[in-house]
Amino acid sequence: MNPLxxxxxxxxxxxxxxxxxxxxxxxxxxxAGYLLLNPTEGPAKLKALADNAATLPVNRVYLSFxxxxxxxxxxxxxxxxxxxxxxxxxxxxxxxxxxxxxxLQAGGVEVFLSMGGWNYxxxxxxxxxxxxGSGAGPNQWKITQYGGGNVNNxxxxxxxxxxxxxxxxxxxxxxxxxFPEPANxxxxxxAQAKIKAGAKGNPVTWHPExxxxxxxxxxxxxxxxxTVPGNGYFASQGRDPYADLVSLAKDLNLDGVDIDxxxxxxxxxxxxxxxxxxxxLDQTVYKYSAxxxxxxxxxxxxxxxxxxxxxxxxxxxxxxxxxxxxLKGLWYYSNxxxxxxxxxxxxxxxxxxxxxxxxxxxxxxxxxECPQPGVCDLxxxxxxYMGTYAQAGIVARVGYxxxxxxxxxxxxxxxxxIPLTQxxxxxxLSQQTSASSVGGFFWELYKPKNSDPxxxxxxxxxxxxxxxxxxxxxxxLPNASRCKGVIPQVGGGPTPSTTGPVPSSSVKPSxxxxxxxASSPIPSSTKVITSTxxxxxxxxxSKIVTTGSSSCKGSCATYGASQCCSGTEYYCGGASPxxxxxxxxxx
Ligand SMILES: *[C@@H]1O[C@H](CO)[C@@H](O)[C@H](O)[C@H]1NC(C)=O
Ligand SMILES: *[C@@H]1O[C@H](CO)[C@@H](O)[C@H](O)[C@H]1NC(C)=O
Ligand SMILES: *[C@@H]1O[C@H](CO)[C@@H](O)[C@H](O)[C@H]1NC(C)=O
Numbered sequence: 001m002n003p004l005x006x007x008x009x010x011x012x013x014x015x016x017x018x019x020x021x022x023x024x025x026x027x028x029x030x031x032a033g034y035l036l037l038n039p040t041e042g043p044a045k046l047k048a049l050a051d052n053a054a055t056l057p058v059n060r061v062y063l064s065f066x067x068x069x070x071x072x073x074x075x076x077x078x079x080x081x082x083x084x085x086x087x088x089x090x091x092x093x094x095x096x097x098x099x100x101x102x103x104l105q106a107g108g109v110e111v112f113l114s115m116g117g118w119n120y121x122x123x124x125x126x127x128x129x130x131x132x133g134s135g136a137g138p139n140q141w142k143i144t145q146y147g148g149g150n151v152n153n154x155x156x157x158x159x160x161x162x163x164x165x166x167x168x169x170x171x172x173x174x175x176x177x178x179f180p181e182p183a184n185x186x187x188x189x190x191a192q193a194k195i196k197a198g199a200k201g202n203p204v205t206w207h208p209e210x211x212x213x214x215x216x217x218x219x220x221x222x223x224x225x226x227t228v229p230g231n232g233y234f235a236s237q238g239r240d241p242y243a244d245l246v247s248l249a250k251d252l253n254l255d256g257v258d259i260d261x262x263x264x265x266x267x268x269x270x271x272x273x274x275x276x277x278x279x280x281l282d283q284t285v286y287k288y289s290a291x292x293x294x295x296x297x298x299x300x301x302x303x304x305x306x307x308x309x310x311x312x313x314x315x316x317x318x319x320x321x322x323x324x325x326x327l328k329g330l331w332y333y334s335n336x337x338x339x340x341x342x343x344x345x346x347x348x349x350x351x352x353x354x355x356x357x358x359x360x361x362x363x364x365x366x367x368x369e370c371p372q373p374g375v376c377d378l379x380x381x382x383x384x385y386m387g388t389y390a391q392a393g394i395v396a397r398v399g400y401x402x403x404x405x406x407x408x409x410x411x412x413x414x415x416x417x418i419p420l421t422q423x424x425x426x427x428x429l430s431q432q433t434s435a436s437s438v439g440g441f442f443w444e445l446y447k448p449k450n451s452d453p454x455x456x457x458x459x460x461x462x463x464x465x466x467x468x469x470x471x472x473x474x475x476x477l478p479n480a481s482r483c484k485g486v487i488p489q490v491g492g493g494p495t496p497s498t499t500g501p502v503p504s505s506s507v508k509p510s511x512x513x514x515x516x517x518a519s520s521p522i523p524s525s526t527k528v529i530t531s532t533x534x535x536x537x538x539x540x541x542s543k544i545v546t547t548g549s550s551s552c553k554g555s556c557a558t559y560g561a562s563q564c565c566s567g568t569e570y571y572c573g574g575a576s577p578x579x580x581x582x583x584x585x586x587x
Contacts, residue, residue, distance in 0.1 A: 030353060030397065031473040032060035032441035033465070033487075034114065037085040043096065043489065046086075048488040050100040053107020055485030056317045056553070057469035059477065060110040061445070062258055063097070066118040068179040069230040070241045071214045072248035082248055083232065084113070098252050105255070112253070112352065113271030115245055116260035121194075124160035125226040126265035131164045131325055134268065138367040139163060141412055166409060172176040177230035179263060179291060183208035185240040188581045191294035200337045201282030202272055211235060218270060233533060242291055249306055256352040259295060261288050261378055268324050275581060279322050285333040292334070298552035299350060308345050309352030312396065314361065314381075317389035346395045346516040349432040354394055358382040359401035362408045364416035379427035386431075398428060400472070402440040402465045404450040418448070429475050439476040442468055446489055460486045553580050 035045060049061060063084065079092035085094030101111045117406045133151035147153035154161035154350035156173060165171040182188045183206070196204050209216050212230025217223070234241050249257045253395065263284065270283040292310065299306045316331035335342040344350055346489035362369040363376040370376035371384045381396060389396040404410060405417045418424075432440075434439040442465065450459040466486045552565040557577045563570055570580040 009341050010451055012143060017152045019299050029476045029560060030060050030110075030439040030441070030481075031058045031469060031476045032062060032112075032355070032397075032439070033058045033445040034062040034064050034443050035445050035470060036440070036447075039086060039088055041446075042086050044490045046097070046100045048490050049445070050103035050107075050108075051106045052485070052488045053109050055489065057108070057466060057472070057483050057485045058487075059108060059480075059482070060112060060255075060441075060444075061104060062112045062114045062441070062541045064114040065120055065260065066113060066115045066245065066248070067177055067230070068115055068120055068241055069177055069232070069234050069247075070115070070244055071234045071237055071239050072244040072245040072251075073239075074251065074505065077251060079248075082244075087387075101252055101254060102262045103567075107255075109309075110255035112256040112258045112307070113245070113249055113254050114258035114311070115241075116179070116262065117312070118262055119165065119171070119175050119559055121179065121260075121262040121264075122164035122176050123166045123229055123263075123265040124173065124176060125224070126269050128154045128160040128163045129218075130220065130268040131264050133325060133326075134309040136567070137325065138362070138364065138369075138413070140409055155487070166411065167579070168411075173227070173229055178210060178228060178266075179240065179261060180212050180230065181206055181208045181210065181287070181290075182240040182242070183233060184235065185243070186228060186237060187240045187243045187294055187297065188290070190297060191290045193240075193273045194293050195286050195290045198585050199281060199286060201280075201285065201333070204286050205270075205283060206287075207270070210273070214424075238497050240294065243298040243302075246295060246303050246306060248305040254306070254347065256309060257295065257299075258309045258311065258352065258355075259291060260311035261291065261315065262327065263324060263585070264327055267327055269328070271324060279324055281327065281330060282333070284327070285337065288330060289334045289338045289341060292345075293338070296341060296344050296350075305349070307350050307352035309355055310345060311355050311357055311399075313388075314356060314358050314385040315388075315395070317356070317385070317421055319388075320390065330379055331389070331393040335392055335394050342394055353438055354389070354396040355399055356389060357399045358385050358398055359420070360405045360407040360420055360442070362416045363418055364408060364413060364414075369416070378420065378424040379431065381418075382424075395438055397438050398432065398440045398466055400425070400428075400440060400492055402442060402444065402447040402449060402468060403461050417459070419459040420468065422460040422463055423461070424469070425463065425468060425471060429471060432475065442472070446490075458512060556580050 035042075035049065037046070046063075047057060050111050050460045066082045066084050070083065077091060077094050079086060079097070081092045082092075084093065084097070086097060103110050128143070129151055133143055133154070140474040141150050142161045142163050143149060143154060146158045146167075153163075159165070159171060159173075160168070163177060192204075192206065207219070210228050211232050212228050212235075213224050213232035214228055216227050216228050234244075245257050266287060267281040267284040271281050273279050292308075295308060299308060299557075310331075310333045313327040315326045315328040318328050318333045320328070322328045331342075342354070345352060346354055359379070360376060361381045363381075371381060375381060375384050386396060386398060400420055404421055406490065408414075408416050410417060416490065445465055447465065450516075468485060469481055473480065477483060553563070553570060
């Protein structure tokens with residue numbers, strides 16, 4: 001697709017955006033916080049929130065996370081096979097969680113249940129090999145450090161070079177799960193049929209052989225066999241986890257469900273390439289959209305008041321060129337081909353909203369992390385990414401993160417982290433007009449701020465959860481008394497901040513760029529639509545040599561270099577030895 005075609009697509013959808021924003025649906029003004037549950041502290045945190053529901057500075061709580069390979073039999077009243085992270089015996093916390101949900105709702109707080117999160121999306125072998133390992137991106141150093149620079153040395157003994165999680169998290173394969181294709185269920189088959197009927201990209205191919213707990217052969221090298229992360233119990237029971245999620249929400253009386261889908265490994269394994277600059281993630285658009293269609297159908301059939309939200313990647317609304325990694329354009333194309341799914345989530349009674357993970361961003365010029373020249377600070381980047389969703393006609397909600405970001409990895413590149421400061425928050429909130437604002441959400445209700453003022457891990461002026469929540473709340477719900485409330489400390493009082501480095505919050509919904517596995521020297525965030533309607537490569541990773549002579553191409557030694565030659569922009573790429581490839585006409 002050439003740059004002009006991209007621009008005309010944007011123009012075509014712009015009016016939808018204006019209409020959609022003029023009438024944000026009732027009930028979408030939301031200030032939300034994720035609550036990460038674990039059996040040790042989760043019950044006390046949920047109780048503290050429930051006991052103080054009326055004065056929480058949020059009006060929605062996301063319980064996180066259930067497994068994407070979960071099983072819930074309607075009426076069974078147990079969380080045993082959903083693994084919400086609450087208790088590990090009896091009904092696994094079902095009755096107690098249900099009671100807390102009732103308390104929160106009585107205090108005016110909606111409760112959603114989220115499926116996914118970073119760890120429940122990451123397939124270490126494939127992510128390392130095809131996302132991180134296929135280019136000189138910002139996480140390539142892990143392959144150098146743990147695999148001596150050779151991706152083939154990344155294996156289970158070193159957790160595939162610790163790309164899914166830092167070594168310090170001490171993860172094992174059991175900590176990871178993928179979103180399965182429950183191929184033997186009627187509900188999934190119905191979702192597949194809907195997706196196939198609306199497919200406007202490459203022909204649809206499904207991959208039910210990626211069955212959690214079973215071996216699968218690498219479809220690219222056709223040799224390496226690995227075990228798919230997760231558990232195949234759902235398949236043995238003939239169940240569909242996406243339908244079961246809705247049944248569980250119904251039995252817990254929840255307000256909504258949330259899908260936090262981040263399978264970059266899938267996009268990079270199944271991507272197709274036409275030219276150097278034009279990868280496509282059509283198969284991942286189909287898979288994500290099928291999951292959402294399945295959930296929508298379950299809601300319509302079995303729990304019609306249930307809302308649906310999704311956590312979306314920062315670059316996901318962007319229609320520009322994709323070089324791999326970060327799920328760029330996933331929500332853009334899902335909306336383009338399956339607008340009913342986006343509409344279900346963003347307009348009307350079931351609208352839970354599209355929550356954009358505009359955090360864990362970086363300003364490292366080496367990897368062209370600033371989406372446009374000069375747009376490097378947090379507020380500027382948030383505004384840019386939210387703008388891409390707006391251009392795509394997708395009404396969306398801003399995401400914030402408390403404390404130390406997980407990306408760039410603070411052990412490797414702490415100086416290019418851009419944590420949330422008061423100045424950044426003030427600027428972000430001022431960019432959100434009251435007519436368009438559908439609120440904000442943050443990770444996480446009990447994540448401490450980092451009060452270490454200086455040094456490699458220092459995060460000067462980053463703000464705590466209550467400070468953030470109060471201001472987002474006041475913006476979204478003017479005059480609501482809850483906005484002056486605090487997030488209760490477990491055991492009473494406000495949550496204290498901590499000093500020093502904060503461990504990476506491993507399972508959170510991470511932003512697209514956070515784990516940007518740039519699969520080429522030109523990370524996807526370099527795409528720029530300039531005022532001259534041209535997509536230009538980043539000057540930081542590409543040398544633009546403009547000459548007019550016919551022999552202007554010269555030698556192509558630096559992978560990722562580009563130049564304008566007689567009106568055609570060329571890239572130095574392909575397999576080594578590299579060759580000049582046409583990028584676009586009209587430079
Ligand atoms: C895993 O890779 C390391 C090198 O990184 C190597 O020493 C080890 O033998 C490999 N283990 C297996 C089981 O292949
Ligand atoms: C609705 O629930 C029933 C009973 O659990 C189930 O059999 C059916 O598949 C569900 N429908 C959808 C569309 O998910
Ligand atoms: C908030 O309160 C102020 C002062 O009481 C009032 O003027 C304003 O209209 C209120 N805003 C909303 C949205 O209720």
